[in-house]
Structures are given as C-alpha cells and as structure tokens.
Amino acid sequence: MPYPTNPADIIGAWVGAFLTLAIYSYILYKETRVYRLAEYIYVGIAFAVSLTISVQQIWNQIIVRILGGQYIYIIGVILGLMLLTLPFKSIRWISRYPVIFLMGLGFGVTIRGALTANIVGQIRGSITPPGATATMLDWFNFAWICLGTLLIISYFTFTVEHTGWYYYPTKLGRYILLLGLGAYYGNTVQFRMTMLAGRVQYLLQVFKIIPWP
Amino acid sequence: MGMSVLRRPEVFMFISGLVMGLTLFGYFFNVPPVIDTVNWLQTFAVHISYFATWLGFLTAARIHITNIQRKTPGIWYFSIIMFIFALVPFFAALPEITKPSVTTMIYTWPFNWVYTPLGAALYATTGFYIFSAAYRAFRARSFEAAVLLIAGCLVMLGNAPIGELIWSQIPTINEWLQLTGQTPAMRALNITAALGVVYFGLRVVLGAEKRVITLGAGGG
Amino acid sequence: MGESQSIWVKLGAVDKRILYWILFISLAIPYIRPIGLPVSIAETSYALYNFIEKLGPNDVVVMAIEFGVSAWSECLPGFVAVSKHLVMRGVKIIYWCVGYTDCDLTMEAVMARIPQLKGPGQPAGPGDYKYGVDWVYMGYIAGGETTVAQLADDIRQVLRADKYGTPIDQIPLFQNVRNAKDIKIVIDSTTGDYGDYYVRQWRIRYGTAVAEIGIAMNYSTFMAYYQAGLAVGALKGIRGAAEYEKLIGQLGEATTSLDALNVSHLLVIIAIIMANLSYVMTRRRGGG
Numbered sequence: 037m038p039y040p041t042n043p044a045d046i047i048g049a050w051v052g053a054f055l056t057l058a059i060y061s062y063i064l065y066k067e068t069r070v071y072r073l074a075e076y077i078y079v080g081i082a083f084a085v086s087l088t089i090s091v092q093q094i095w096n097q098i099i100v101r102i103l104g105g106q107y108i109y110i111i112g113v114i115l116g117l118m119l120l121t122l123p124f125k126s127i128r129w130i131s132r133y134p135v136i137f138l139m140g141l142g143f144g145v146t147i148r149g150a151l152t153a154n155i156v157g158q159i160r161g162s163i164t165p166p167g168a169t170a171t172m173l174d175w176f177n178f179a180w181i182c183l184g185t186l187l188i189i190s191y192f193t194f195t196v197e198h199t200g201w202y203y204y205p206t207k208l209g210r211y212i213l214l215l216g217l218g219a220y221y222g223n224t225v226q227f228r229m230t231m232l233a234g235r236v237q238y239l240l241q242v243f244k245i246i247p248w249p
Numbered sequence: 250m251g252m253s254v255l256r257r258p259e260v261f262m263f264i265s266g267l268v269m270g271l272t273l274f275g276y277f278f279n280v281p282p283v284i285d286t287v288n289w290l291q292t293f294a295v296h297i298s299y300f301a302t303w304l305g306f307l308t309a310a311r312i313h314i315t316n317i318q319r320k321t322p323g324i325w326y327f328s329i330i331m332f333i334f335a336l337v338p339f340f341a342a343l344p345e346i347t348k349p350s351v352t353t354m355i356y357t358w359p360f361n362w363v364y365t366p367l368g369a370a371l372y373a374t375t376g377f378y379i380f381s382a383a384y385r386a387f388r389a390r391s392f393e394a395a396v397l398l399i400a401g402c403l404v405m406l407g408n409a410p411i412g413e414l415i416w417s418q419i420p421t422i423n424e425w426l427q428l429t430g431q432t433p434a435m436r437a438l439n440i441t442a443a444l445g446v447v448y449f450g451l452r453v454v455l456g457a458e459k460r461v462i463t464l465g466a467g468g469g
Numbered sequence: 470m471g472e473s474q475s476i477w478v479k480l481g482a483v484d485k486r487i488l489y490w491i492l493f494i495s496l497a498i499p500y501i502r503p504i505g506l507p508v509s510i511a512e513t514s515y516a517l518y519n520f521i522e523k524l525g526p527n528d529v530v531v532m533a534i535e536f537g538v539s540a541w542s543e544c545l546p547g548f549v550a551v552s553k554h555l556v557m558r559g560v561k562i563i564y565w566c567v568g569y570t571d572c573d574l575t576m577e578a579v580m581a582r583i584p585q586l587k588g589p590g591q592p593a594g595p596g597d598y599k600y601g602v603d604w605v606y607m608g609y610i611a612g613g614e615t616t617v618a619q620l621a622d623d624i625r626q627v628l629r630a631d632k633y634g635t636p637i638d639q640i641p642l643f644q645n646v647r648n649a650k651d652i653k654i655v656i657d658s659t660t661g662d663y664g665d666y667y668v669r670q671w672r673i674r675y676g677t678a679v680a681e682i683g684i685a686m687n688y689s690t691f692m693a694y695y696q697a698g699l700a701v702g703a704l705k706g707i708r709g710a711a712e713y714e715k716l717i718g719q720l721g722e723a724t725t726s727l728d729a730l731n732v733s734h735l736l737v738i739i740a741i742i743m744a745n746l747s748y749v750m751t752r753r754r755g756g757g
Contacts, residue, residue: 044354048362055363056370063377063489076327078367080334081359083306087335088342088351089570090302093611095346097629098296108289112296119300123307129256133264134297138615139461140265141294143450144272145618149669153699154443157673158436161697177429181696184433185440192441209437211396216434216689218397219426222404223685223705225379227543229496229733230685230707232376233726234542235369236496246500276674284622291619292626298611349633350573365538365574372539376733380492381485384740388748398745402738408685408708409734410506410727420509427705428512428692435693 039241039248053242056235158185184212258456266454306335334359400426477754481747488740495736499728508727513688513695514712517680517702518554520654526559528653529646533667534566534575535659536683545575546723547682547710548658549582554717556585556598561642563652565607565628567616567663572609573632582721589633601631602641608632617663618670621649621677649675654701659683668694682709 040046058074094116101109115134122131162185166174187209190202198206240246254260268290274280275287313328315321321328341355351357389395406412407423452458524530532552536544555562564579566572580586585597586604593599607628610616619627624647630636637643645651649671657664657679664681671677678701681691685706694700704713707730710723 044358045362048358052362052366055367059367059370059374060493063374064486064493072327073330074367076331077334077363078371079309080331081338081364082368083309083331083335084338084342084356085360085364085570086302087306087339088346088356089609090299090611091343091346092351093299093609094296096634097299097627101629109296112293112299115293115297116300119297120303120307122304123311132261136261136265137268137290138294138297139453140268141272141290141615142613143265143446143453144269144276145291145615145670147269147447147450148273148276149614149618149666149673150443150446152673153665153669153694154439155447157697157699158440158443158693161693161699162436180429181432181436185436188433188437189441192437211393213434213437214393214397215400215426216431218400219404219431220434220686220689221397221401222408223427223689225383225401225405225734225737226408226685226706226708226730228373228376228379229737230543230726230730231369231373231540232492233496233729233733235366235373236493237500237542237726237729238366238369240497240500245497288619288622288626291615291622294615295610295612295619295627298613298616301611360571361574365571368537368571369539369541372537373542377489377492380733380737380740381488383737384483384488384744385481385485387741387744389745390748398741402741405734405738408705409731410508411731411735413509414506424511427688428696431689432692432696435690436696439690439693 039244049242053239056239162186184209188213258459262454262456269450269454400430477747477750480743481751492733492736495732496729499732503725504728504731505724506727506731508708508711508715508724510712510716511705511709513692513703513705514709514716515702516695517551517656517682517704518713518716520678520680520701521551521554521558521560524555524558524560524653526561529561529563529642529651530555531563531565531652531655533655533657533659533663534564534572535569535657535661535663536575537569537660538571538574540660540684541575541578542726543684543706544658544660544682545578546707546721546726547704547713548575549579550710550713550717550719550721550723551656551682551704552579552583552586553719554713556583557717559603560653562598562604563607563642563646564604565610565620567610567612567620568661570609576606576632589635601635605640605642606632614662614666614670617666618674621670621675623648649677652677654678654680656680656682659687664691664694664700668699672699680704685709 040049055074055077058068058070061068062071094113098109098112102113115137118130119134120131121127122135162182166178170178187205189209191198191206191209191213196202237246241248271283271290272287275283310332313331316325316328319325338356338359341353342351345351345353387394387398389398403419403422404426406415406419407426412419412423449458453461532548532555534548536548552562564576566575569575580588587593587597587600589600591600593603598604608631610620610627612619616627624643625637628637631640649655652671655667655671655677657667659681660683664679664683664687667677667679672679679694680700680702681687682704683706685708688703688705688709691700691703695703704710707723707726711727714720714723
C-alpha cells in the first residue's frame with residue numbers, strides 16, 4: 037500500500053500522528069490541554085462508533101426479523117430497553133431483571149465450560165503420564181507439571197494454616213508460581229513493547245522517514 | 250403491593266437459578282425442548298448486549314451534562330467537545346444504518362484517522378510504564394523476587410532473536426519455560442479461578458450473595 | 470566513597486521522563502536501520518502449521534478477529550500469515566469478530582495484504598478466493614462467552630446475514646455449515662479471554678480444534694490448554710507471527726518488527742540490571 041494520495045487521507049494521517057503525539061505529551065512532558073483534548077476526542081468518537089454499530093446490530097439482527105414475522109425477537113428488545121433504566125434512580129429496579137438474567141445465563145454458560153475445560157481437563161492433563169516412548173526429560177516435565185500444580189494449589193488453600201509440615205510444600209509452590217509469573221511477565225513485556233513500537237513505526241511512516249507499508 | 254413483589258430478592262434469585270439451572274441441565278442432559286429454550290435464552294442475552302453500549306453512553310452523558318451545567322472549571326468545554334465528536338458522526342451515520350456499511354465521510358474519516366490511531370496510542374502507553382517500572386521498581390529484594398525476575402529476563406531474551414546471539418541455549422531454556430515451566434502456575438490459576446466461578450455462581454443462585462441480588466431491587 | 474554512593478542513588482532516582490525518551494528514540498532506530506536476525510521456531514508454531522497442512526478445500530475454518538485496531542502491531546501479522554497459509558491450502562474461511570467494533574478495518578487490512586481474497590462482486594481468477602464460495606466475512610457480533618456459545622450451537626440463531634447483507638442461507642459456503650460440528654478449527658486471535666471461550670464452548674462441547682494466535686500474554690495462559698491437549702497450537706504474538714512467516718516462506722511485517730523487539734527487550738533487561746545494581750550498591754554502602 038503506498039502513502040495515501042487522497043488529500044483527506046493525507047490530512048487524516050497527519051491528524052492521527054498529531055493526536056498520537058498529543059497523547060504521548062502527557063508521558064514525555066506533562067499533562068497538557070492538548071493531551072486532554074485528544075483524550076476527550078477519543079472518548080467522543082468511541083461513543084459514536086459504538087452507538088452506530090449498536091443501532092446497526094439492533095436493526096440487522098432484531099428489527100429485520102421482527103418485521104419478517106418472527107415476533108419472538110421482541111423479547112430481546114424488551115429486555116434491552118429494561119436494561120436502559122439503570123441510570124434512572126426511581127426505575128432502576130427494572131434493570132435488575134435483564135442483569136440477573138444475564139448473570140444467571142453467564143454463570144451457566146461459563147460453569148458448563150469451566151467444569152470440563154478448566155477443572156477436569158486441566159486435572160486430567162496434569163495426571164496423565166507420558167507414553168511408552170517417553171524420555172527422561174518427558175518424565176521430568178510430567179513430574180514438574182503434576183507436582184507443581186499440586187503445590188501451587190496447596191499454596192492457594194488458605195483454610196489450612198501454612199505452618200509446620202505444610203509450610204514447605206506451600207513455599208515450594210510459591211516459588212514455582214513465581215517462576216510461571218516471571219515467564220508471563222516476559223510475554224507481557226513483548227506485547228506492550230510491540231504495541232509501542234507499532235506507534236513509533238506509524239509516526240515514522242507518516243513523517244515519511246520510513247516507507248508506508 | 251404488586252410492585253414490591255416484583256422487587257423482592259427471592260424473585261431475582263429464582264430467575265437467576267432457573268436460567269442457570271436450565272443452561273446446565275441442557276448441557277448435561279440431551280432434552281431437546283430444554284436445549285431449544287437455552288438456545289433462545291442465549292440469543293436474548295446477545296440481544297441485550299446490543300443495548301449495553303447505550304447504557305455506557307447514558308451514564309457518561311449524565312456526568313458530562315452535569316459538568317456543562319455547572320461549568321466545572323477546566324473540564325466543561327472538553328465535555329462539549331466530547332458530545333460534538335460523539336453525536337455528529339452518529340447522526341451522520343444514522344441514515345445509512347440499514348446498509349451493510351456506513352460510507353459517509355463524517356463518520357468514516359474520524360473512525361479511520363482519529364479513533365484508530367488514538368486507540369492504538371492509548372493502548373501502547375503501558376509500554377512506557379513497563380520500562381520505567383523495570384528501572385525503578387523491579388528490585389530483587391528477596392529470593393522469590395529474584396526467581397520472578399530471572400524467569401522474566403530469560404523469557405524476554407528468548408522472545409527476542411538477539412537472545413540466541415548472546416547465548417545459544419537461550420531458545421531451549423525459553424522453550425522449556427514457555428511450554429513446561431510456566432504450565433503449573435497457569436494451570437493452577439485456571440483450576441482455582443474456575444472453582445471460584447462455580448462457587449460464586451452457586452452462591453448467587455442460592456441467595457448467599459445478598460449484595461448482588463438486592464442491588465437496585467429496592468428501587469435504587 | 471560518598472561520591473560513588475550518590476551516583477548509585479542518583480541512577481536509581483532518575484526522572485522517568487528521561488527513561489521514556491530513551492525508549493521512544495531507541496525504538497525508532499531499528500526501523501530506520503534494520504538488522505534482521507534469524508528466528509528459531511517454537512513447537513507450538515510447528516504444531517499449528519502441521520495441523521493446517523493437513524487441511525484442504527473440503528474443510529471450513531473460522532478465523533476469529535478478537536482484537537481491535539489498537540492491537541494490530543501484535544496480532545495482525547500473525548493473523549495475516551495464518552490466513553495466507555489457509556489460502557495456500559485452499560481451505561474455506563469464515564471470518565467474524567465477537568466483541569470488537571473496529572474489526573471491519575482489520576478485515577480491510579487483511580484483504581489489502583492478501584490479494585487473493587476477493588470482495589463481494591469482485592471477479593476471482595485462478596488461485597483467487599471467491600467471496601461467498603471460498604471465504605466470507607460475517608462482521609461484528611456483540612457479546613462475550615454467551616455469543617461464542619450460541620455460535621457453537623447454531624450460527625443462524627446469531628447471524629442472519631453476512632457483513633454485506635447477504636442472507637446466510639444464500640451463501641454457498643454456509644450450505645453445509647450450521648454449527649461448531651461443521652468447523653474444522655477455530656483460530657482465534659485475541660487480546661482478551663476469547664481463546665478460553667472457544668476452548669470451553671467449541672472444543673469441549675463439540676470437539677472443534679482451537680488455536681490461539683493472539684498476544685504473547687495469552688500464549689502463557691493458553692499453554693495450560695495446549696499441554697492438556699485442548700488446543701492444537703499457538704503463536705506467541707509478533708514473535709510467533711515471524712516464526713509462521715518463516716514456515717510458510719513469506720516473510721512480512723512480523724519479521725521486520727522483530728528488530729524493535731530486540732531493542733525494547735534489551736532495554737528492559739538493562740533497566741532491570743541497572744535497577745538491581747543500584748539497589749545492591751546502595752544497600753552495601755548502608756542504604757544511603
């Protein structure tokens with residue numbers, strides 16, 4: 037894709053770069069009105085986008101079906117409108133119905149998946165030994181995962197005091213947990229730095245220091 | 250009298266219990282009418298989420314309208330700007346709502362050239378904080394902190410190709426840490442979080458979480 | 470001794486804005502003067518590649534765009550690389566997005582990078598992907614895990630038409646696709662928890678294979694599923710994307726972005742070392 041040639045797009049690219057620098061002025065210098073302006077503009081446009089898409093979805097997925105004779109979809113509209121009473125104190129209680137409905141359904145949907153994937157699946161994965169052709173390293177890894185998971189869960193069991201004989205396995209579990217969190221931190225750094233590098237790349241492209249992708 | 254019945258916590262407990270129970274029953278037992286009912290419940294939940302955006306906007310609008318009415322110093326004119334950028338593109342896009350895509354430039358230009366780079370810029374600011382935190386806060390004050398930092402550094406070196414240049418064993422160590430080393434931690438967190446969700450869900454349904462059930466049930 | 474002690478104290482208390490400027494400028498250098506170091510390939514990248522290598526024109530795959538434009542740097546290159554691989558294999562692709570409103574821009578970006586993906590109404594030559602037959606874009610779908618669950622049960626309950634308004638029953642690709650059982654694999658690229666949702670609602674309930682090609686943080690959490698056999702592969706953000714580009718033999722944006730990764734990671738490690746040196750030296754001198 038070459039550098040934008042349409043005047044509106046060229047102006048847009050520079051506006052985007054200016055607003056990016058406005059956001060970073062808070063970090064690289066201090067909070068300024070320019071930063072505040074960029075912040076509020078973003079919030080405003082984010083609302084515009086969300087509201088537009090919301091209305092599109094309501095039209096495409098609900099209204100069109102109702103107009104086509106599928107009147108059961110009115111229930112979704114009624115529940116959605118009930119939700120919108122939340123900001124109004126005197127009728128706020130009406131919004132509890134869709135919220136409670138969502139909560140119950142959400143828990144049901146999550147629990148049915150969590151029981152099998154996050155509990156049974158994970159436990160099964162932890163206790164399933166390697167196959168017949170496994171090497172010493174495979175057995176070490178199996179022991180690491182199986183015992184490590186058990187030790188960390190023991191660390192999270194606060195109904196038993198971590199004293200006496202119970203202190204040492206929980207301490208070891210804590211070390212293994214921190215090893216895992218350290219690895220997670222390393223991946224977090226990659227994600228955050230890549231995002232920032234992407235913005236630096238965008239600025240260099242707009243200012244024509246490097247080619248536009 | 251009728252209204253007060255509709256606000257009783259028992260009514261909300263019943264609804265959440267019924268919906269959750271149906272969902273779980275439909276999953277574990279192959280009863281077609283129950284499965285169809287659960288499908289419809291899921292559909293209605295998706296429809297409710299279409300309206301949820303409006304809730305966020307209404308709540309924010311109340312706050313910003315208050316700022317404008319009171320002329321809160323340093324903020325009220327920004328609130329006006331927020332409303333302009335929220336409502337102008339929205340109303341410009343409304344005539345095209347029934348079309349597959351909105352093409353009016355009053356909507357698409359801010360979306361492409363303001364919303365997109367600003368969103369990315371805001372999202373990326375954490376990179377700066379990660380760096381300053383690494384310099385100022387990540388001190389290995391204890392053995393545990395040292396374990397965390399060393400594991401983090403090894404993974405960082407493994408993720409960047411330069412790690413392989415520094416020491417040829419870095420990719421092997423990184424691979425082990427990623428595939429096996431961190432698995433007990435992630436797995437344990439997975440299991441305990443899932444147990445927490447199951448436990449909390451049952452508490453809500455059985456009415457043990459009074460705060461959740463009664464919040465707003467009394468009329469606000 | 471007092472002077473060197475104050476140097477360590479000063480180093481430990483440097484104005485953070487100086488650090489931010491150092492980072493900001495350092496990140497620009499590798500884009501201006503690229504280096505290009507070789508990349509080794511992780512097991513999970515191979516696993517996903519090998520899985521897709523076994524797929525063919527009779528298989529339908531869902532590519533879930535669960536990331537916003539803000540996360541393009543980390544997620545888009547991998548998404549494009551996997552899409553290219555699917556196109557090379559002739560696999561039918563359904564693109565959709567649950568929860569991120571700006572996915573239309575992402576889909577446009579993918580189409581710009583994969584010229585074989587022809588839009589609705591565009592003529593498709595040999596080797597091209599004809600819209601509606603070989604691939605389809607369903608657009609944004611609101612919701613979270615409940616929507617993912619409903620899509621697994623019955624796609625038509627959630628989606629009436631594709632992004633461009635064509636009723637789903639008139640789309641040839643959807644002739645034999647009703648729910649998760651008809652999908653070979655869901656490849657999810659997310660900045661949030663959508664990978665977990667697809668495992669819970671698609672893999673567990675219908676046996677559909679799942680892979681996660683999103684941000685590096687999700688790679689960590691997804692390893693528990695991979696090790697338990699609940700996922701077939703994963704890419705680790707931009708690093709995984711670069712590995713995948715190497716596997717399919719088409720180097721792209723991910724490979725060019727790795728230099729910035731080198732600089733940023735080295736800077737963070739140097740910062741950690743400096744912080745700890747400063748801490749040790751000030752403690753040794755009596756905490757001054």
